[in-house]
Amino acid sequence: MNMKYYKAALVLFFVSLSYLTEAANDNGSLGASFIFGDSLVDAGNNNYLPTLSKANIRPNGIDFKASNGNPTGRYTNGRTIGDIIGEELGQPNYAVPFLAPNSTGKAILYGVNYASGGGGIMNATGRIFVNRVGMDIQVDYFNITRKQFDKLLGPSKARDYIMKKSIFSITIGANDFLNNYLLPVLSIGARISQSPDGFIDDMIDHLRIQLSRLYQMDARKFVIGNVGPIGCIPYQKTINQLNENECVDLANKLALQYNGRLKDLLKELNKKLPGSTFVHANVYDLVMELITNYKTYGFTTSSKACCGNGGQFAGIIPCGPTSSLCEDRSKHVFWDPYHPSEAANVIVAKQLLDGDKKYISPVNLRRLRDI
Numbered sequence: 001m002n003m004k005y006y007k008a009a010l011v012l013f014f015v016s017l018s019y020l021t022e023a024a025n026d027n028g029s030l031g032a033s034f035i036f037g038d039s040l041v042d043a044g045n046n047n048y049l050p051t052l053s054k055a056n057i058r059p060n061g062i063d064f065k066a067s068n069g070n071p072t073g074r075y076t077n078g079r080t081i082g083d084i085i086g087e088e089l090g091q092p093n094y095a096v097p098f099l100a101p102n103s104t105g106k107a108i109l110y111g112v113n114y115a116s117g118g119g120g121i122m123n124a125t126g127r128i129f130v131n132r133v134g135m136d137i138q139v140d141y142f143n144i145t146r147k148q149f150d151k152l153l154g155p156s157k158a159r160d161y162i163m164k165k166s167i168f169s170i171t172i173g174a175n176d177f178l179n180n181y182l183l184p185v186l187s188i189g190a191r192i193s194q195s196p197d198g199f200i201d202d203m204i205d206h207l208r209i210q211l212s213r214l215y216q217m218d219a220r221k222f223v224i225g226n227v228g229p230i231g232c233i234p235y236q237k238t239i240n241q242l243n244e245n246e247c248v249d250l251a252n253k254l255a256l257q258y259n260g261r262l263k264d265l266l267k268e269l270n271k272k273l274p275g276s277t278f279v280h281a282n283v284y285d286l287v288m289e290l291i292t293n294y295k296t297y298g299f300t301t302s303s304k305a306c307c308g309n310g311g312q313f314a315g316i317i318p319c320g321p322t323s324s325l326c327e328d329r330s331k332h333v334f335w336d337p338y339h340p341s342e343a344a345n346v347i348v349a350k351q352l353l354d355g356d357k358k359y360i361s362p363v364n365l366r367r368l369r370d371i
Ligand SMILES: *[C@@H]1O[C@H](CO)[C@@H](O)[C@H](O)[C@H]1NC(C)=O
Pocket: 025, 026, 027
């Protein structure tokens, strides 16, 4: 019998059993996707926290097919960038939220999502939400997952699977500005005691340690997103009473300053940590392109949130059951005061998967998978 058919038959008869060897040996398929970050990629962790930052309320998730349009804890109308990338790289299901009680055993083999709405690089970031999981703790959580993989696959196969077949994606940093440094309440922001340079130095130093810890636990293929144009989100435009085509200068400047340092950090780590590939995802330029040339991409607005309330851009009160909802969700770059719509996420994800060095370097994610 042809080897391919033999394999297919095995898959048919022993679906769950064969996955262990299939995913561990086959080329052109991703093993696990480990997703770290904030609300841009949270897939439901905050559902399990007593926190003011929640998205498991309608109409969030209204276009999420896997839940029939019910809210899942994702801060958008459909899939996050992490979901779309996993799907495109051949994963049969989305990375499961670490904090979900049923994220155990075989359920974690395709990956685990640690992201938490309100979380940041700095531990103090997001304190106004009472609870959230910052990056330090997310890495601690991966340490737990790492041991579970040893049990599931055996230590040698687990190491191989994590080093060669798995991608670590990190989408973090926006809250360190929005819900820390830039908070109007100076007493809880860091701005009162630190210059932008000092604060960004701290962020980079912390991130260096966080990424190195993941490397110590066998992570090798990384993709790290830079901070988007946070001065152009409906929330910032509304509270600063800007015109439709203006953005908040200070917020964008801080993001760009951090992004420059991030690029250097990833170069440094690529040299310093043998066998590693740190890929830089230029989310800032990608989202800025969508915001500036939104008409080219079929959107009708890049300033007004689809779901939200308050001010000219529906940008003050987060999306919930009493929010006004736009007519055509696929025509808005922003779903709510802070987060892109699924339509925008699809465009960003496609560029990260198959785009060129302008947006994703040194390799795109499809190539990263096959390294
Ligand atoms: C996967 O690709 C590598 C390098 O291209 C090759 O050495 C290996 O034998 C391939 N494995 C399978 C299962 O095809």
